[in-house]
Amino acid sequence: MNSKFDASVRTLVDAVERKRLEAVSPDAWNNPEPTVPYQLVIVGAGSAGLAAASEAAALGVRVALIERHQIGGTCFNTGCVPSKALLRTAAVYAEMRDAERYGARVPADVEVDFAAAMTRLRRIRSHLTNTTSVRQLAATGVDVFFGNAQFEGPDRLSVNGQPVPFQKVMMATGARPDVPDLPGLKQAGFLTNTTIFELTELPARLLVIGGGPLGCELAQAFQRLGSKVTIVQKMPLFLEHEERDAAQTLSDAFARDGIEVRLNTMPTAVRVDGDEKVVDLVSDDYHSSIRVDAILTGVGRRPNVQGLGLEHAGIDYDETSGIHVDDQLRTSNPRIYAAGDVCLSAKFTDMAEESARIVVRNALLGGCEKLSTRVVPWCTYTDPEIAHVGMYVREANALGIPIKTFTVPMHQVDRAVTDSEQLGFVKIHLRDGSDRILGATIVSRDAGDMISQVTLAMVAGVGMRTLANVVHAYPTKTTAIRMAAMAYNQTRLTPRVLARLKRRLLRHD
Template sequence: MPLTSLAALPARVPPRGADDAERLDNVSPAGWRSPPPRPVYELLVIGAGPAGLMAARAAAALGVHVALVERHQLGGVSLNDGCIPSKSLIRTGRLLADMRNAVNFGALAPAEFGFDFPAAMRRMRRITARISRTDSAMNLAREGIHLFFGTARFSGADTVDVDGLPLRFRKALIATGSRSALPDIPGLAEAGFLTNETVFDLQVLPHSLLVIGGGPLGCELAQAFARFGSRTLISHSEPLFLPREERDAAQMVSDALARDGVEIHLNSTVTKVWMEGGHKVVELVSDGNTATTRVDDILTGIGRMPAVLGLNLEAAGVAYDAVAGIHVDDFLRTSNPRIYAAGDVCLAHQYTNTAQASARIVVRNALFFGRQRMSTLTIPWCTYTDPEVAHVGLYVKEARQRRIPVKTFTVPMHDVNRAIADGEDDGFVKIHVREGTDKILGATIVARHAGEMINSISLAMAAGIGLGTLANAMHAYPTQGEGIRQAADAYLRSRLATPWSALARRWLRR
């Protein structure tokens, strides 16, 4: 689907109650007074999202003179418009789904139970306000970080202008993150739409909602709003959701959305939007067939683009493009050796944990002559649908493209005792090893708690622990993580078919 420019930076929304006022006071305090600037900063960080905050705090803790520049809100998308608010609403949706399924657990749910959407949004704001305290402007100042609110533009190879205030640096980190990408659909802008930057400002639950895009954000919020009671539709231009994930995992997500009542339109493109009778009318084309539907709101979730515009990178000699973002080497250096980049602005993996890990690399490499490579990281990620889809390492397709022989061990969750007892037996554990060894190449887990389960495999890969060793490690019983041990046991059983095992059996039977 063709894209237009990035979504406009949202204006500061008036506080929605005391909790939202507290969050805004923490992340964007009114009347903030910038400190007198130093003649030169050892590290200047542009962008106070997960990467920028991690780098600034880590460097300041080591006694480095740090300047941190943020033009909108501390915490970035993750705190204010992404991970934290979305997961709080997803948790509410999961509770509603469990209540509707209570009879299967022997509980007598009321015939009618209400849902208070404004109350769920207030809970979300309480959570974001609480978490915002950690990285508040006042806390950063107490740690010795010079915090400047404003728009940063490079004015030279070692200087930045922040709304007319010049700041010099020895090393700089660009961590401006990413912004919502908007589809180029005639009439969409005129009809109005939601993005992740505005959907959490809703005060009234939409009676009907169309989600454009079947990536992680689109699938997560489509399921949540369907569970809230909205008539929810999702349109995706490809034949399966989550196009990066394995087909069986993507199909399970599709099945889960359908069970929750989401109206699914795969291989479909939104070609036109217009207003009619107070509703948004959407034209959908699939396999040459055209259909229309009427909805109250439209949420675009087609992806994100690096936030590089307006930085005047040319003045600093930093190479970039609008799609891939800032060009960096494996040490996260840009074409200007004084300047590094981290997080969504330069990486293909746009996740909070990746942003934070890349920021740690920058602190080591830029300030302490480190030589850590980004390519050495083991990066897990998770889509928080129900069931969740978590992955780490290589997919089978990627391994074969690299001519790496692969053997896969799969355990369905309906063979895991705790998953059966919990009534959460949809999904599987799938672990890939290099054939002939127990070296773990990658894994995909589809389960209700897949995001928690993938961490043990990520740890094993980072520590060089093989699948055979995981089989010998004791796991608490019963847990859903037993699925990982069962996959490891399957690996050990496969070793019994080797010639050496056959010799051992003959020796035992002598």
């Protein structure tokens, strides 16, 4: 089947997009006329901005939300929502091709309908934006402004030249794709996470520059949808922040999917040859080139700090790390805070939302809550997923914290075996000599859901001894967490403890 949209599909897509745009950036919107200072002005309506607006409005304060482009930011429009919709479709095709693994017959002809996948993506994105539409925000008491926000002094902010008086401000302008300075790239054309979900044709050959979470997720999705995908990564490993055995497990999965991964490799130039893009590569002293139909830059994200007049407001920042904040998320201007990707190194939606809630409590309620006290997990949604919370071993070692790790391979977990999903593990790190959980990494198809149990235990101060007593429904994959806890309990059975237990048993014999 030709993957081009036919006329009827295009009409449907256009209608869905019009509905979405009307919800997140209506043409007929008129900015309010502020009469008194807002108790909180939020600049940026992405995940952090929406979370802060919701919490502030619930407190009954006067709150304004300023957005330059579309309500929902990266997560709803060009990030989490569309990518997870596409990943799910790609997983279905992968399971069809691998049906024998599940005791089923492989369909005679697994033909990818890329148009249908993209139509579903757009429908889901449009549906979910209804939960954060401009008019719904206004109905909760939030004054929504569209336009360019700019500081004109430490206590002066405007939108398109219109003054917006404030008592406190939260900057939540997010981040944008970090496009490499690669000769010929702009002339040849490239994709980022902001443009790839607008594709109407599946690229036959796709080059992904960068082996971070975004690059890995989309590389696997497009490979499973039928593209021939190659990842080039300048580092000797991808997912450089994750534990090595987690990244290696994913590397094995990529190999099974047919993804080519070239580590220690850098693109040096791009040129166009007919309908092809030719990318020159260098690995150590070896030079080569690859011909592809599309290039995705997935090397990271840069904070949006330009054009805001931050220097006029006395806000310290740089273009690499973004706005500088303390542990309470205050900037160098005591009336101005920041949250989300514009100031955090961990650019995840859950981090953005939680940092925004901290700002609301500190800025409006006189709180002194600290980001460092939060236990926030994250997940890379490849197959298998890689989820993490808390400390890594290397971080504990750097701080001189003695650590002990308990690992349960998923092939020892009954539900993983019955599902033919034995790839991965549960790994929980403890402070040596105690049952206090310092961190955990889970690699499994359901890792993003499983990590929440460990996160809850860490927040509640529940140790491994208590986790060992938590009864799980059988068979479930989260049983692996209890198995790790029971393995910890086994280490408490020292010779002295066993001798004492033996004497007690003899007394009751």
